[in-house]
Structures are given as C-alpha cells and as structure tokens.
Amino acid sequence: MSKSVLFELGVEELPARFIDDALKQLQEKTADWLSENRIPYGEVKGYATPRRLAVKITDVEEKQPDIxxxxxxxxxxxxxxxxxxxxxxxxxxxxxxxxxxxxxxxxxxxxxxxxxxxxxxQGEPTMKLLEGFGDILLGLTYPKNMRWGDRELRYARPIRWLVALYGEEVIPFSIENVSTGKTTFGHRFLGGTATVNDPEQYEDVLKEQSIIASVEDRKKTIYDQLKQLEAANNWKLIIDEDLLNEVTHLVEYPTAFSGSFSEEFLEVPEEALITSMKEHQRYFPVRSDDGVLLPYFVGVRNGDDQHLDTVARGNEKVLKARLKDAQFFYEEDQKGSIDKKMEKLSRMVYQEELGTLADKVKRVVAITGKLSEWLELDEPEKQKSLRAAEICKFDLVTQMVDEFTELQGVMGEKYARIFGEDEEVAKAINEHYMPRQANGQVPTTTIGSIVSIADKLDTIVGSISIGIIPTGSQDPYGLRRQALGILQTLNKQQWPIPVEKLIDLVHQFYFELQLPTRSEKEVHSDLHEFFRVRAAYLLKEKNIDPDVVDAVLSRGIGIYPTTILKAELLVEKRQEPSFKPVHEALGRALKLAEKADDDKVSPGLFKNDQEKKLYEVHQSIREEYLSYLQDGHPSEALDLLAELSEPIHSFFDATMVMAEDEKVRNNRLGLLKQIAQDVYVFADLNAIEWKQQF
Structure with missing residues (x-):
C-alpha cells in the first residue's frame, strides 16, 4: 500500500535570495535520492516560506522492489x-x-x-530508508552559513523544528538535537503550533495557521491583490518580476496595502525614487495610465488586513525619510561642477595594481581616441566621444550614486544635462555601463558604444594582466559579462574591427604605461582565449552547432558580426549536397598544406596546366574574396572560394604534389598553403562534418 511522505525543515527566517535555489535543490536531491534508493513514488512537490523548506512525496511504496x-x-x-x-x-x-x-x-x-x-x-522497508533523509536536508548548500549557540553545525539559519511523516507515522531522526515529529509552527503573529497527522493535510493545516505554503499560490495571491489595487485606483503598477519574487519569499501570509508620499519628491529623478522604493523598501511604484510616476506606492504586509491604515502610515514615515535623503543628495550633487567632481577620482583607488579611477579614465580616453580613428569619426563626433570618455565616471563621486549604486550612469546622464553637457555626451555616460546584466540592453549610440567598449576592454585587459581570471563560478569583476557586452555591442553596431585588434591595442597600452603585468606572451594567450570562449558561448546561444563554432573560431574571432554570418551560412551549407564537392576540395587542400614550410610560389616551376590554372584562379579571386569578408559579405566570399573547387580537383588528379624534385614539391605545397591561408580566414572547413542533416 502506498502512502505520502512529508519532510519539513523549520528555521529562523531565510534570506529571500536563498529560497529559490534551496527549494530547487531540495526537490532535485529528493528525486535523485528516491531513485538511488529504488523507492517507487508518484511525484515530488516542494514548499517554501521564509521559515520553512518542505517536500511532499506522493504514492510512496512500503518497500523497495525485490531484485x-x-x-x-x-x-x-x-x-x-x-x-x-x-x-x-x-x-x-x-x-x-x-x-x-x-x-x-x-x-x-x-x-x-x-x-x-x-x-x-530483497527490498528493504521504505520506513528504514527514510530515516536517512536528514542527510538530504544537511546537504543543501547556501551562499552563506552560520553557527548558533554551542552547535557545531554550520547552516543557513538555526534549525528550530523538523516534521517527518510516512503516512501517519513519524520517521525518526534528528539534526543537532532537534528531533522529528508532527508539530509545525504557523505564522509568528497570526498562528501558533499545529499538528500534521497526514502529509496530505499539510497545506490545509498551515492555511489554518495563516501560512500559504506553496510558493506559486503565495505569488499568485500577491499578484492578484496588486491587480485589484491597480484596478480600484486606476493606477498602473510597476510589477517587476524580480521584486515580486523577492516579496513572495519575504512573507508567509501576504496582504497588499497602499500608501502615499509628498508630491514635492517628484522633483527628484524618478529613477532615484523608484530605486528607493523597490531596492530599499520592496515597494511597487505607481504610474498613471500615461506613464507618469505618481506619489503612491504599494507594499505587501506579512499578515492579515487588520489595521492596514496604521501599517500604511508607518511605511509612509519610513519612505519619507528615504526620499528626503534622495532629495538632499540630488540638490547637493548639483553644486560645483563636473570638473571639480572629476578631481576626486584621483583619490579613489580603482585597483591596487592598476591605480586610481582617474588613471582608469585616462586609459579609457586613450582607447576611445584610437577607436574613433579606426571608425573614421568626423572631428565633432570624435570630440564628443573623448569628452564622454573623460567624464564617464564623474557621477561615482556624487552622493546619490554613493547611496544608490544601481544608479551609476543613470545619474551621470541626468547631471551631465544639468551641467550643460552635449546631449550625446550625456547619453553616452549612461550607455557605457550597458549591458548591465546578461542579455541586457546594449548601447544604441555610436559614442555610447565606443566608450562602453573602451571601458570594458580596460577592465578586462587590466584584470587579466595582473592575474585576475574568472574561474568556475568566481567572477568578482564581472569580466565574462563585460566581454559578452563588447561582442554584443560590436554586433549591434556592425563594426568591422577584428576583436583581436581591439585586445592587442589595449594590451599594448598596458606595456607602454609600464603597469605591472605578467609575461606579455602569457597575458596575450589568456586574453585571446578568454574572448574566444565568450564568442563560442554566444554562437551556441544562437543554436550554431559546436563543430561549426570551432570551425569559424579556429583562427580567432576576427570581425565578430561577420563571424556570426559565416557560422549561420555554414550551418545552411552543410545541408546542401551541391556544396559537398567544394568542401572536399578545400578540405583536401587544407590537409596537405600542413606539410608546407612556407607559402612561396614561383610560377616558373609549374610543370602542368592544372597547377597553372589553380594558381591563376586563386590569384584572380583572392583580392575580391578578402574584400567581401572585410565588408561583411561571407556568402559572396564563399561563392568565390567555391570557384576553386574544380581547379583543385583537377590539380590533384593530374599532379603529384610530393614530387621527387624538392623545388617543385615545395612550390606545389606553397601554392596549397596560400590557398589554405585564405580558406582559414573564413573557417577551418575540416573541423565541420559535412554530412546532410535529415
């Protein structure tokens, strides 16, 4: 006979950011544990609130099957x-x-x-096996652990109670002198202790104690209440998914309420007001139907709807103090000038070995200048780029950004306008931080894109030069995200600048400035590989097959927008039977070219018409082929390469490449090497499996 099983771990309040991952771990580890122990079951359902993690397992058989x-x-x-x-x-x-x-x-x-x-x-009794489930609870990992009292155990928060039931029977085990039983605890203020006699009663028992155990149900309850307030007041709430998720994990019995603040605070930039409400107070800001921020907010109480007016007034007082601070910071930051604020950057250490923020800004300006030249900007646009690079970090010394670090760049743009800077310069200050998160928005303007790339390149090259290289999940400087941002921005702007050229430019700056670095060769290798791995990641995100990714990145990234097009083109071509002879010809040339010592070719040493023909066709297409790639037209470039197919086949049919005459042999190998070098600019075609896909 099958029964349901329930495990509940009661703790002091868990940080909201711990809960999603902990619940996911609990469900996955439970399912794996049941499978490893050969315990038949129906489904695993997880529950979580700030004070508990629980899992219910249905249709659990009484014993393992005999084998x-x-x-x-x-x-x-x-x-x-x-x-x-x-x-x-x-x-x-x-x-x-x-x-x-x-x-x-x-x-x-x-x-x-x-x-x-x-x-x-013979299968063992399930009850006996379930006694070992405490190891699963102890095996959950958290970002931070703590010890309490005289306990040896390190865990996210102190463990206060354990419920473990197989049907109506308690599963006996203990953790740090806390033994399992049937007693659970309800809401701190609205509930009390309760007894769970059957796992199937778990949610109902907690509901009687003012607890909504299901994360999904609690989240839906909050969302529905928000929408009700929105409809009742003709508001448009800013319901951010991350904030909604966080609030869900902060409460056990949610009740939404609204409050207001003085309209005078609306003179402060709305980004500061919204950040204060969302990040500091976990409130949902309110807009009108036409998108104007209104002097209201919506919060979620961990409790019932009694005395909500009092709750609202208390939250209004707290928010008022926050907004007064923001108002003060905003007014103070407008005093002085940008240049005066820039002077403070020389007293702010960016990185011990890489100097101050002022030193970083100087490098960003130099990189921006070089990029402006490569992109052939006109003089006014170049000067705007340099000005944006020069003042891109000035808002880091403002009180507003010191208090709300999330607003770096955002406040820089606003203050730049107030201080009379050009509109494009102001916007670039904000855009140079983009993308701010994975798959976030990239800069849209030319100036913002240039400064963004310059800043990120300096951060990456500087960090890797002194040995700060991301490993595993450790990436404290966000170098991976910044490298992805550079590649995404290059693609957005469709700039024909090889990635390796950018890397080497900044790397050379570091040596010219005599900053402490590791060996030049080692840093060069690490930088190129770091970006190659990021490019491979982005290409795979576009569903490019791994062998095609390896092929187009075999000799580096090159012009990234063109590399994307090459990869997409090869994915299509590998399915076309008509392209197979082209691949076979070019692939054969690549393979034999590996035996060549150099690419020197003397037409006077040709012995037959086939090698003359191959040489002439290659010479006739070469300049146009490379031009097509430089201009971002890989399809046309590949069509030109395909013109080599027939001459290559004829060459191999009529020519003994490894001739006894050393000069003739080396001349033929040199011809193949010349062709191979050009083919590699497109891709290592031999890395691709050219079989039809059905």
Missing amino acids: EEEAKGPAKKIALDDNGDWTKAAIGFSKGQGKDVEDIYFKEIKGTEYVHVNKFI
Whole structure:
C-alpha cells in the first residue's frame, strides 16, 4: 500500500535570495535520492516560506522492489586452478555476492567464459530508508552559513523544528538535537503550533495557521491583490518580476496595502525614487495610465488586513525619510561642477595594481581616441566621444550614486544635462555601463558604444594582466559579462574591427604605461582565449552547432558580426549536397598544406596546366574574396572560394604534389598553403562534418 511522505525543515527566517535555489535543490536531491534508493513514488512537490523548506512525496511504496540479477565474476581460467579446483578469486566472488561456489555457473562473453551467479536482493522497508533523509536536508548548500549557540553545525539559519511523516507515522531522526515529529509552527503573529497527522493535510493545516505554503499560490495571491489595487485606483503598477519574487519569499501570509508620499519628491529623478522604493523598501511604484510616476506606492504586509491604515502610515514615515535623503543628495550633487567632481577620482583607488579611477579614465580616453580613428569619426563626433570618455565616471563621486549604486550612469546622464553637457555626451555616460546584466540592453549610440567598449576592454585587459581570471563560478569583476557586452555591442553596431585588434591595442597600452603585468606572451594567450570562449558561448546561444563554432573560431574571432554570418551560412551549407564537392576540395587542400614550410610560389616551376590554372584562379579571386569578408559579405566570399573547387580537383588528379624534385614539391605545397591561408580566414572547413542533416 502506498502512502505520502512529508519532510519539513523549520528555521529562523531565510534570506529571500536563498529560497529559490534551496527549494530547487531540495526537490532535485529528493528525486535523485528516491531513485538511488529504488523507492517507487508518484511525484515530488516542494514548499517554501521564509521559515520553512518542505517536500511532499506522493504514492510512496512500503518497500523497495525485490531484485533478481545476474552477477558477473572473473574469467574461468582465473576461477579454476590447474587441478580444476576453485581459486580464492572464485570463492571470494561468490561470498561477496552472498552465494557459495556451488551456485556458480559459466557463461561465454565474446569467446571467453566468465563466472556468474544469480542473486536475489530483497527490498528493504521504505520506513528504514527514510530515516536517512536528514542527510538530504544537511546537504543543501547556501551562499552563506552560520553557527548558533554551542552547535557545531554550520547552516543557513538555526534549525528550530523538523516534521517527518510516512503516512501517519513519524520517521525518526534528528539534526543537532532537534528531533522529528508532527508539530509545525504557523505564522509568528497570526498562528501558533499545529499538528500534521497526514502529509496530505499539510497545506490545509498551515492555511489554518495563516501560512500559504506553496510558493506559486503565495505569488499568485500577491499578484492578484496588486491587480485589484491597480484596478480600484486606476493606477498602473510597476510589477517587476524580480521584486515580486523577492516579496513572495519575504512573507508567509501576504496582504497588499497602499500608501502615499509628498508630491514635492517628484522633483527628484524618478529613477532615484523608484530605486528607493523597490531596492530599499520592496515597494511597487505607481504610474498613471500615461506613464507618469505618481506619489503612491504599494507594499505587501506579512499578515492579515487588520489595521492596514496604521501599517500604511508607518511605511509612509519610513519612505519619507528615504526620499528626503534622495532629495538632499540630488540638490547637493548639483553644486560645483563636473570638473571639480572629476578631481576626486584621483583619490579613489580603482585597483591596487592598476591605480586610481582617474588613471582608469585616462586609459579609457586613450582607447576611445584610437577607436574613433579606426571608425573614421568626423572631428565633432570624435570630440564628443573623448569628452564622454573623460567624464564617464564623474557621477561615482556624487552622493546619490554613493547611496544608490544601481544608479551609476543613470545619474551621470541626468547631471551631465544639468551641467550643460552635449546631449550625446550625456547619453553616452549612461550607455557605457550597458549591458548591465546578461542579455541586457546594449548601447544604441555610436559614442555610447565606443566608450562602453573602451571601458570594458580596460577592465578586462587590466584584470587579466595582473592575474585576475574568472574561474568556475568566481567572477568578482564581472569580466565574462563585460566581454559578452563588447561582442554584443560590436554586433549591434556592425563594426568591422577584428576583436583581436581591439585586445592587442589595449594590451599594448598596458606595456607602454609600464603597469605591472605578467609575461606579455602569457597575458596575450589568456586574453585571446578568454574572448574566444565568450564568442563560442554566444554562437551556441544562437543554436550554431559546436563543430561549426570551432570551425569559424579556429583562427580567432576576427570581425565578430561577420563571424556570426559565416557560422549561420555554414550551418545552411552543410545541408546542401551541391556544396559537398567544394568542401572536399578545400578540405583536401587544407590537409596537405600542413606539410608546407612556407607559402612561396614561383610560377616558373609549374610543370602542368592544372597547377597553372589553380594558381591563376586563386590569384584572380583572392583580392575580391578578402574584400567581401572585410565588408561583411561571407556568402559572396564563399561563392568565390567555391570557384576553386574544380581547379583543385583537377590539380590533384593530374599532379603529384610530393614530387621527387624538392623545388617543385615545395612550390606545389606553397601554392596549397596560400590557398589554405585564405580558406582559414573564413573557417577551418575540416573541423565541420559535412554530412546532410535529415
């Protein structure tokens, strides 16, 4: 007979950011544990509130299924000695399987006879196995752990109670002197202790104690209440998904309420007001139907709807103090000038080995200048780029950004306008921080894109130069995200600048400035590989096959927008039977070209018409082919390469490449090497499996 199982871990309030991952771990580890222990079950459902993590398992059988299986042992020649008696190996094998040598039989596998026995494994009672579930609870990992009292255990928060039931029966085990039972705890103020007599009653029992145990149900309750307030007041709430998720994990019994603040605070930039409400107070800001921020907010109480007016007034007082601070910061930050604020950057350390923020800004300005030249900006646009780079970090010294770090760049743009800076310069200050998160918005303007790339390149090259390289999940400077941002921005702008050229420019700056770095060769290798891995990641995100990714990145990233187009084109071409002869020809040339020492070719050493023809066709297409790639037209470039297909096949049919005459041999290999070098600019075609996809 099957029964349901319930495990509940009661703790002091967990940080909201811990809960999603902890619940996911609990459900996955539970399912894995049940499978490993061969315990049949129906489904696993998880529950979480700030004070509990729980899992209910339905249709759990009373015992493991019995198993009959065949066990394979040593070969017959090892199992029997010269006299035909059982060896220690055979005796030990049979004992290890709970059998005697009389149970042994031989079975042939691939021409060799092996010892075998049939063994019967009786399933253990489920209750006995469930007593070991405490290890799953202890195996949950959290960003931070703590110790409490005189306990040795380190855990996210102190453990206060444990519920463990198989049907109506308590599953006995304990953690740090907390023993399992049927007693759970309800809402701190609205509930009390309660008894769970059956796992299927769990949600109902908690509901009576003012607890909504299901994360999904609690989230929906909050959302519905927000929408009700929105409709009743003709508001448009800013319901941010991350904030909604966080609030869901802060409460056990949610009740939404609204409050207001003085209209005078609306003179402060709305980004500061919204950040104060969302990030500091976990409130949902309110807009009108036409998008104007209104002097109202909506919060979520961990409790019922009693005395909500009092709750609202208390929250209004707290928010008022926050907004007064923001108002003060905004007014103070407008005093002085940008140049005066920039002076403070020389007293702010950016990184111990890389200098101050002022030093970083100087490098960003230099990189911006070079990029402006490469992109052939006109003089006014170049000067705007340099000005944006020069003042891109000035808002870091403002009180507003010091208090609300999330507003760096945002406030820089606003203050730049107030201080009379050009509109494009102001916008670039904000955009140079983009993208702010994975898959976030990239800069849209030319100036913002240039400064963004310059700033990120300086951060990446500087960090890797002094040995700060992301490993595993550790990336404290966000270098991976910034590298992805550079590549995404290059693609957005469709700039024909090879990524390696950008990397080497900044790397060279560091040596010219005599900043402390590791060996030049080592840093160069690390930088190029770091960006290559990021490019591979982005291409795979576009569903480019791994072998095609390896092919287009075999000789570096090159012009990234063109690299994307090359990869997409090759994914299509590999499915076209008509392209197979082209691949075979070019691939054969690539392979044999590996034997060449150099690419020198003397037409006077040609011995037949086929090698002359191949040389002439290659020379005739080469300039146009490379021009197409430089201009971002890989399809046309590949069409030109395809013109080499027939001459290559004819060449190999009529020509002995590895001729006895050394000069002739080297000349033919040099011709193939010239062709191979150009093919590699497109991709290593031999890295691709050119089979049709059905």
